[in-house]
Amino acid sequence: MSGRPELTGKQKEKLIQFRENLKDVLGPKHDDYYLTRFLRARNFDLAKSEEMLRNCLIWREKMKIDTIQQDFKLPEVADKYWAGGVLDGYDKDDCPVWLVPIGNFDPKGLLHSMKHGDLIKVNLLVLEYQYEQFAIRTKEIGKQIGQLTLIVDLENLGLQHLWKPGIELFTKMLTIMEQHYPETLKSILVVRAPAIFPIAYQLCKPFLQEYTRKKIQVLGSNWRDVLRQHVDKDILPEYWGGTKKDPDGNPKCPSLIKQGGEVPKSYYKTEFDLTQKGMITKDISRAGALELKYEVHKPASVLRYTFKTYDNDIGFGVTLNDVTSKKPVVVMENKRHNSHMVPEDGELILEKPGTYTVKFDNSYSWTKGKAVSYLLEVLEPTDEEPNFVEQTAELDLNK
Secondary structure: OOOOOOOOHHHHHHHHHHHHHOOOOOOOOOOHHHHHHHHHHOOOOHHHHHHHHHHHHHHHHHOOHHHHHHHOOOOHHHHHHOEEEEEEEEEOOOOEEEEEOHHHOOHHHHHHHOOHHHHHHHHHHHHHHHHHHHHHHHHHHOOOOOOEEEEEEOOOOOHHHHOHHHHHHHHHHHHHHHHHOOOOEEEEEEEOOOOOHHHHHHHHHHHOOHHHHOOEEEOOOOHHHHHHHHEOOOOOEHHHOOOEOOOOOOOOOOOOOEEOOOOOHHHOOOOOOOOOOOOEEEEEOOOOEEEEEEEEOOOOEEEEEEEEEOOOOEEEEEEEEOOOOOOEEEEEEEEEEOOOOOOEEEEEEEOOOEEEEEEEEOOOOOOOOEEEEEEEEEEOOOOOOOOOOOOOOOOOOOO
């Protein structure tokens, strides 16, 4: 069963009872394999599994998921700058293989160019297409296929991928998959993980069930050899360790795998609202400054910042208090930003532990005070396992 263990006798009894409990909402397409997805997702707890599946069916009807492939027109910017695709073949268990060069994904560009709900819909198109392929493959080989192998390439993953609205979009996509498409992933193979990966993963881990986390393998320098253990080399693109190329010789096979890339500003439609929950507003006097201190305990931490002013520009910079010289070391040069016109946001690597000072500087203005709203977060690497965050709020796909 595509890498899933057979049901025990007791689990089969629960499946029978599960079907009986849900007979008022089930249709012909809800076979035992489909029902088992939800039972496994809730450890065969009948009450929790029933609640999960009923909520899923309500969500599918309300969001018109069954007709999304006919009703939703893929925006041009998504067609050109999405990242990922399915290989022309299967892994060694006859399961489809998705390859996603996620480091080439431009979250800021896409969020400036598309509605938030449309970005979610693109992901739903991918999932609905894949479920159709499961059914086709199952019929072709006479063997139940219902999971896929996911290869995630983190080459080019950088600070821009820690942008808070982008992370929030990604975690919503994870939430949808966990709640409405459970047990879809057979294995998740991560390659070329950079130094910043632990922080990015830390932000997403709370939205992944434990059974999903256990499927993640972060591969080392021999990752090409490992991929070939899962996928035959003749269907794996040459760029990722196989022998397959596009007809024009391109080793990345862009005819199959959308390569992503930076979205040109010509696609930008509106200014994305950077206002975040939890932003703090402070008044800064004429010729004054606001200094905020943060204790950082681990190297390679990240400062994530968003701020805006309401009338005029403001200076912004970051220093590290050197314990030896007792003098501040410049980490980010203090520069004036027109944050009253365009809100500022970004990420900064804090390479060393110590006391950092974030400064909003109005010392150059002797005539005007300023009001600044800001959200500052220090993200430190951690080895602790977070608790799973159960999302129950409905996701509006029309925004």
